[in-house]
Amino acid sequence: MKQELITDAVLVSNYIKGHESALAVLIERHKQKIYSFIYSKVFDRDITEDIFQDTFIKVIRTLKLGKYNEEGKFLPWVMRIAHNLVIDHFRKNNRMPKFDNGQEFNIFSVISDSSLNAEKTIIKEQVEQDVRRLIEELPEDQKQVLVMRMYNDMSFKEISENTGVSINTALGRMRYALINLRKVIDKHNIVLTN
Amino acid sequence: MAKLYIKDSKHFETLKPKEETVNFLLNYSRALSVINCNKLKFEALLN
Numbered sequence: 001m002k003q004e005l006i007t008d009a010v011l012v013s014n015y016i017k018g019h020e021s022a023l024a025v026l027i028e029r030h031k032q033k034i035y036s037f038i039y040s041k042v043f044d045r046d047i048t049e050d051i052f053q054d055t056f057i058k059v060i061r062t063l064k065l066g067k068y069n070e071e072g073k074f075l076p077w078v079m080r081i082a083h084n085l086v087i088d089h090f091r092k093n094n095r096m097p098k099f100d101n102g103q104e105f106n107i108f109s110v111i112s113d114s115s116l117n118a119e120k121t122i123i124k125e126q127v128e129q130d131v132r133r134l135i136e137e138l139p140e141d142q143k144q145v146l147v148m149r150m151y152n153d154m155s156f157k158e159i160s161e162n163t164g165v166s167i168n169t170a171l172g173r174m175r176y177a178l179i180n181l182r183k184v185i186d187k188h189n190i191v192l193t194n
Numbered sequence: 195m196a197k198l199y200i201k202d203s204k205h206f207e208t209l210k211p212k213e214e215t216v217n218f219l220l221n222y223s224r225a226l227s228v229i230n231c232n233k234l235k236f237e238a239l240l241n
Contacts, residue, residue, distance in 0.1 A: 020223060024216075031211055
């Protein structure tokens with residue numbers, strides 16, 4: 001009963017002077033209002049608890065650093081801090097949206113497994129087999145350059161050294177190899193996509 | 195008899211922070227000290 005007679009301003013002043021018990025009285029006096037205010041915005045007990053804690057950490061630091069300007073408005077000031085922290089909380093959540101895997105929304109429609117499934121693996125193998133067969137149909141010099149470049153991962157310099165032709169000739173053979181492959185693919189309407 | 199869709203106010207739990215949260219804040223306050231040094235203020239958290 002006696003506690004209620006001491007105003008917030010006096011308690012704040014006492015706290016700044018070093019009376020730690022004044023803070024306990026202030027928290028006890030206003031905790032329900034502040035907590036309810038935060039809860040009315042976020043509707044989550046744990047988040048409310050976090051924001052309540054952060055609010056008072058800010059209050060404590062401001063008071064101890066002597067930055068608080070006493071105007072007899074302790075509670076509105078604390079409420080403003082809580083309000084700002086609630087806004088910060090929602091801003092942070094907008095930047096990193098959370099997905100609940102409910103019935104209306106499936107997280108796997110956004111995140112997919114990039115590895116191939118069994119069907120796609122088989123199709124990929126078939127496409128690669130078809131490409132190999134097409135390469136076999138190419139003239140020997142073009143086939144040689146294409147195999148060295150694409151399958152052996154050799155540079156055109158290395159190809160020219162291995163085949164005994166100039167780099168320009170190797171480049172030309174590669175170009176014709178690709179043109180010829182495209183021609184055959186178009187002619188026979190071969191589908192080489194997964 | 196008509197159904198009542200409002201909760202009995204007695205059953206509303208009071209919204210207040212956990213005891214641990216309040217204790218944490220009081221301990222934090224006790225541990226925090228501000229050191230003044232040449233117009234500069236430093237915060238020290240002593241556990």
